[in-house]
Amino acid sequence: MSKKLLTIFLTLVLFSTCQQDEILPYSIEGAYNCFQESNWTTDSVDAALLGSWEWVYYSCYSGEMEETEAGELLLKFYSDHQLEIYRNGLLDRVDTWKVIERGSENFELETDLIHPWLNGDIVICDELLVFFNSYIDGCDNFFEKVL
Numbered sequence: 001m002s003k004k005l006l007t008i009f010l011t012l013v014l015f016s017t018c019q020q021d022e023i024l025p026y027s028i029e030g031a032y033n034c035f036q037e038s039n040w041t042t043d044s045v046d047a048a049l050l051g052s053w054e055w056v057y058y059s060c061y062s063g064e065m066e067e068t069e070a071g072e073l074l075l076k077f078y079s080d081h082q083l084e085i086y087r088n089g090l091l092d093r094v095d096t097w098k099v100i101e102r103g104s105e106n107f108e109l110e111t112d113l114i115h116p117w118l119n120g121d122i123v124i125c126d127e128l129l130v131f132f133n134s135y136i137d138g139c140d141n142f143f144e145k146v147l
Contacts, residue, residue, distance in 0.1 A: 028059070028132055028140050034125035036105070045099045045107045048124045049077045053143035055117060060139040073117060075143065083111065117141045 038044075055073035074086040083097045098110045099122065106121045109131070120133025120140065127145040134140045 028123070028130060028134065031123050031125045031128055031130050031142075032132065035123045040105070040107065040124075042099045042101055042107060045122055045124065049097075049099070049109075049122075049129070050079055052076045052146035053129050054146050055141060056144050057142040058117075058139050059134065059142075061134040061137040074146070075117075085115065 053075045054071070055068050055075075057068060071089055072087065074089075076084040076086070077097065078084075081096050081098060083095045084091060085093045085095070093113065095111045095113045095115070099107050100110050102108045102121065108121055109118050111118065118131050118141070119138055120131045120135075123130040123132045127147070129143040129145070131141045131143075
């Protein structure tokens with residue numbers, strides 16, 4: 001019995017080790033590495049944010065992780081820097097937004113109102129947007145682009 005458990009454990013460890021280099025949809029490490037492959041500016045981050053983003057997952061420094069329900073939260077970024085936030089399909093609030101530099105390679109979102117899902121560094125990789133806040137014991141919020 002113990003050999004069977006050891007085999008299962010080693011298989012899981014080896015499988016997860018092999019997966020680390022892949023860009024997983026909910027991996028902050030994979031998303032951040034992908035983000036670092038491009039030379040981002042405030043203008044390019046600004047342009048990449050335009051459109052609709054659905055909240056799909058959050059992961060906190062404390063170990064709390066949860067997949068969110070479809071349609072629970074939707075962000076719509078407009079080119080005039082208006083932000084619409086929909087909760088469960090209904091418009092919840094409207095705000096303005098601006099991408100600001102934070103350090104030499106990091107960016108964050110500045111808004112007039114406080115939004116707990118939008119704290120932290122902006123990390124963009126293809127159709128994935130992460131507000132990376134676990135580095136200061138917060139939560140990372142993952143959004144997928146709605147095409």
